[in-house]
Amino acid sequence: MTTSEDKIKAVMDFLVNVMGFSASSVVKQPHLLDLSMEKRLVPRGLFLKDLMSKGLLEKELVLSMFEISEEKFLKRFVYCYEGEEGSELLKLYNENLKLAAEGKLKTERL
Structure with missing residues (x-):
């Protein structure tokens, strides 16, 4: 096992307590532990909660939304909205990415 205990706890805490997934569904997809909290899990998760x-x-949110490529994610959840709404969503998503990378994005339980 190459994932640290702290990373496992952080991923489980976010996906179960913040996003509302069941622990059993997260455990069935251990590859989620390899994904970056700052670059993928937190920005996408909180963005989708905003939507x-x-x-x-x-x-209902599915764990597979974290696995798809950035291009597919943007097409499915951002670019599908036209005009000003789509622009605002892209701006929101990019802000989430930046804040998460800086460690400033709050992941408190909702």
Whole structure:
């Protein structure tokens, strides 16, 4: 096992307590532990929670959203909205990426 205990705890805490996934579903996909908290898990997760709060995403979130490429993620969740709304979503997502990379994005339990 190449993943540290701290990383495992952080990923599990975020996916279970912040995002609301069941622990058993996360454990069944151990490759999620290899993904970057700062570059992928936190920015995408909180961005999708923002979409849900705005009523733009009604589907139940699935763990596979963290696995798809950046290009596919943007097409599916950002570029599908046209005009000003799409621009604002892209701006929001890029802000989440920047804040997460700087360690300033809050991942408190929602």
